[in-house]
Amino acid sequence: MCRPLCWTYASGVLAVLAARTDDTNPLSGLVVADRPEPDVPEGWRLVRVKAAALNHHDLWSLRGVGLRSDELPRILGMDAAGVDEDGNPVVVHAVIADPDAGRGDEVNDPRRSLLSERYDGTFAEHLVVPARNLLPKPDALDDVEAACLPTAWLTAYRMLLRSGARPGDTILVQGAGGGVSTAAIVLAGAMGFRVWVATRDAERGRRAANLGADAVFDRGERLPERVDAVLDSVGAATWGHSLRAVRPGGTVVVCGATSGDPSPVELNRIFYQQIRIVGVTMGSRDELAGLLAFCAARNIRPVIDRVLPLHQAIEGFAALEAGDVFGKIVFTIP
Ligand SMILES: NC(=O)c1ccc[n+]([C@@H]2O[C@H](COP(=O)([O-])OP(=O)(O)OC[C@H]3O[C@@H](n4cnc5c(N)ncnc54)[C@H](OP(=O)(O)O)[C@@H]3O)[C@@H](O)[C@H]2O)c1
Incomplete structure (x- = not known):
C-alpha cells in the first residue's frame, strides 16, 4: 500500500494532486497537500467545493496520460458540486472550451481541455472555472449526488443520445x-x-x-x-x-x-x-443541463459506491485501481 506525501503551506486550501506520473505505480505520485489560494482570472468564478467525484481519468493522469510533466504538480478531479461566491449551489461542467471553435459543440473545440489537464481540478476546497462552466444545482439532488454527474454520467448520457x-x-x-x-x-x-x-x-x-x-x-x-x-x-x-x-x-x-x-x-x-x-467524450454544457433536469424530474439518483472525506482520497484511488468499485466514489469537504 503506498502512502501519499504531505506538506503544508502557511495559509492554503486542502487539495489532492499529481506530483509526478508513473505508468506502473500511479498512486506513488498522489499527494494530499495544502495549496495556495487560487487566483480568479477575469470571467472566471471561485467555487467552494463541497463534493467531488473520482473518475478513471484521475488514474490515467497519474499514469501520465494527458498530463505533461511540465504541468506538475496539478490538482486532480473533474467532477464537483459546491457553492459559488454568491452562495448559489452549483454543479461544475468540466470541459473548458469554446462552443464556437467546436462548431457549436465545445467538446469539438481543438483547444478544449478537461479540468485537471491544463487547469487545476476539483479535488480542492476552492476551485476556479470560467463562469459558463457553472450550472445551478437542482434542489432534488444533494451535493454528493450532483457531483457524480459531470463526467461518467454525462458521458453515458451522450453515448445513449448518439x-x-x-x-x-x-x-x-x-x-x-x-x-x-x-x-x-x-x-x-x-x-x-x-x-x-x-x-x-x-x-x-x-x-x-x-x-x-x-x-x-x-x-x-x-x-x-x-x-x-x-x-x-x-x-x-x-x-x-x-x-x-x-x-x-x-x-x-x-x-x-x-x-x-x-x-x-x-x-x-x-x-x-x-x-x-x-x-464519445464527455458532453456539452447544454447536455449536462439536460441530464441534471432529467435526473431531477425522473427521481434518478447516481449509483454511489462510497463517500470519503477528501483527505482520505488515497483510499478511493486504491479501490478504483483495484477495480473494487460499483458506482461512483465521492470525496466530501465539510
Ligand atoms: N471519453 C470520456 O469522456 C470518458 C468519460 C468517463 C469515462 N471514460 C473512460 O471510460 C472507462 C470506464 O470508466 P468508468 O468510470 O466507468 O470506470 P472503470 O473503473 O474503468 O470501469 C469500467 C468497467 O470496465 C470493466 N473492467 C475494468 N477493468 C477491466 C479489465 N481489466 N478487464 C475487463 N473488464 C474490466 C468493469 O466491468 P465489470 O463491472 O463487469 O467488472 C467496469 O464495469 C475508463 O477508461 C474511463 O477513462 C471516458
Whole structure:
C-alpha cells in the first residue's frame, strides 16, 4: 500500500494532486497537500467545493496520460458540486472550451481541455472555472449526488443520445459496475430502452439487475439476439464481443478502454455488417443541463459506491485501481 506525501503551506486550501506520473505505480505520485489560494482570472468564478467525484481519468493522469510533466504538480478531479461566491449551489461542467471553435459543440473545440489537464481540478476546497462552466444545482439532488454527474454520467448520457437507438430498442452495456456502466444502465432504462448487461462477475451482474437491467450475461457470452446498440467503455476485453453482439447496421458507442486498446479492430466485420462506430467524450454544457433536469424530474439518483472525506482520497484511488468499485466514489469537504 503506498502512502501519499504531505506538506503544508502557511495559509492554503486542502487539495489532492499529481506530483509526478508513473505508468506502473500511479498512486506513488498522489499527494494530499495544502495549496495556495487560487487566483480568479477575469470571467472566471471561485467555487467552494463541497463534493467531488473520482473518475478513471484521475488514474490515467497519474499514469501520465494527458498530463505533461511540465504541468506538475496539478490538482486532480473533474467532477464537483459546491457553492459559488454568491452562495448559489452549483454543479461544475468540466470541459473548458469554446462552443464556437467546436462548431457549436465545445467538446469539438481543438483547444478544449478537461479540468485537471491544463487547469487545476476539483479535488480542492476552492476551485476556479470560467463562469459558463457553472450550472445551478437542482434542489432534488444533494451535493454528493450532483457531483457524480459531470463526467461518467454525462458521458453515458451522450453515448445513449448518439447510439441511434429508439425507445424499445435493445442496448448492451459492457461492464456492470463502472461509473459509465452504472450510469448507462440506469439512464437507458429511464429512457425506455431494453437494457442488457455483460459482466465478468456474477455478483456484479446481480447488482446490475437490481439497478434495472432486463438481462445479464457473462462477458463474451453469445446473446439470444443481436442488439441495436452497444455501449463499450472497457476496450480490449469486450471489443470483439461488442462487434459480434450488434445487429447489421447497428451502432457501437465507445468512450474508453480501461482494459487497453483492442487488437485487432476487425475492420472486415465493421464494413461487412455496416456497423457504425461512434466515439464519445464527455458532453456539452447544454447536455449536462439536460441530464441534471432529467435526473431531477425522473427521481434518478447516481449509483454511489462510497463517500470519503477528501483527505482520505488515497483510499478511493486504491479501490478504483483495484477495480473494487460499483458506482461512483465521492470525496466530501465539510
Ligand atoms: N471519453 C470520456 O469522456 C470518458 C468519460 C468517463 C469515462 N471514460 C473512460 O471510460 C472507462 C470506464 O470508466 P468508468 O468510470 O466507468 O470506470 P472503470 O473503473 O474503468 O470501469 C469500467 C468497467 O470496465 C470493466 N473492467 C475494468 N477493468 C477491466 C479489465 N481489466 N478487464 C475487463 N473488464 C474490466 C468493469 O466491468 P465489470 O463491472 O463487469 O467488472 C467496469 O464495469 C475508463 O477508461 C474511463 O477513462 C471516458
